[in-house]
Amino acid sequence: MDPVIIVGAGPVGLSLALALARQEVPSVVLDEGPGKDEQRPARTVVLPEETAALMERLTGAPLDEYGLRWTGWRSMRRKQVMREVVFEPAGGQQERGGGYGDAESRRNPVDDLGVAGGPAPLHIAQHVLTGALREAIAGERLVKVAVESRLDLLEQEPSGVTARTRAPNSTWWRGSYLVGCDGPRSTVRKLLDIRFPGRTAVERHAVAALRTELPWAGEALLHRTPPWRTSGPSGGEVTARPLPDGVWRLDWLLPPGKDLVTPELLVARIRETLAGWHEGTTPAYDLLDTGVHIVHHRLARRWRAGRAFLAGDAAHLLGALGTQGLDEGLRDVDNLAWKLGLAWHHDGPHETLFDSYQAERRAAVAARLRAADQALPLLRGGRGLRSYVPGSARGHEALLANGHLGHGPLGAPGTYGGSTLAPAPTEAAVPVGTEPGAPVVDVRVTAEDGSFVRLRDRLGRGSLLVVLVAPGTGVWERKHWVSAGIMPRLAAAVTALPHPAELLVAESYPGTAPHTVLLIRPDGHLVTALGGVRPADLYQAAKATLGGPAEEKAAANAG
Known part of the structure; x- marks a missing residue:
């Protein structure tokens, strides 16, 4: 079968190529540039732990070596410190680099303003992230990167797609599917x-x-x-985010309009801000890079047309009030990659599966855009929020901090509870600490070879995950309990599923009772939780997850 054509070699396009390769799907990346990225220290990205973990799985490198996880978050109004959160592992000693403990030890205390706790985000320069992705692709046999290859024609037929790149490397490319990851001015979107x-x-x-x-x-x-800048409704809001080696990214909110930001104006802002934070004395600094970041909010009407798809900035633009556009682009990758992998390896109609990509991801991004659009005039105008934005009753600082930290209506990852891939309700389903369609919690699990791993490390391979919650198993070798109790029956049910699945065992999972069975999608979203071993219900849920019809019975697997 022909490879998947990926148009665009930014973080989203390169990540998609690696995600497909992990599922043994070949791809061709059409890079309109020379194959390397301009070093811009002022162009950085913030990744919540879920998407940072995705990047580490794809690159095979601990990104903490290149970026920095915040050891704390501080929100200030004038000179008053409103809150401070310190991200510390158990025992109270801050860790850096890749040596974080378990998920609970990475959670921060909940403060008195009600800002949700959570693992520290990762702040990294975008060219460093892209460089790590390119380095991983260099050793990947299933990914071909075609440089100086700008798309100018796209044709589709029932069996595949054909793309043409213009000179100097004018070439016709044949693919099974095509994904436009080519940014805000997407050629793919225009051709479609x-x-x-x-x-x-x-x-x-x-x-x-x-x-x-x-x-x-x-x-x-x-x-x-800041007391030194009180003009305008925003009062001159400024954000500072740390990077490795003593580097900081500073952002100043500008008043509406198109006033030119001159070098002299920017240097003046730097000096007055640093002086304001150092009791009136400007410390020594080395200016590395500058720029103006303009935030647009846009959402493509469709994310799919036949065998062609949109992802990342080609499909959506967001970024106001602490929201992060690349974070959502990488979630697009996680959602689409396993669906393309399944379709590439298995012939047949996949309309429900493919349509679910647009339905799930577009709804998730639209929810963040609506929250930002509702909150923006209220936050910038200083009016009350309680009656307008859900979850904002604790005030402006809490809402903004949540957006920057990846929580709340502005920052929380989307859930797919209303997805067309959701299984039909069944009496065997039980409530747990994670709602169906939401990302699962990263707990420690025992793999089939007896090793202890993080649940998140088993994602992204194209397989479904089945997790049995069995307290006490962690203190015994796998050989002592793998053939005992309900394990043999569950193992047989997993083997009989309509798609490859990995059976894992967890000592605990938030909100679950012993012998609860979790079915998890390849992108880490919970399908359902069943009370005990229910082969027929497990089969039905798996079938629905793959885009197949919901079956009331699965007689061949009911034993």
């Missing part, structure tokens, strides 16, 4: 005649990357109303 409505210049930020010392080493900072 897909509208891209939304709002232009929702926010503007002046950005600087500099090496200096700040009073809050390793902590991200949101200063909403």
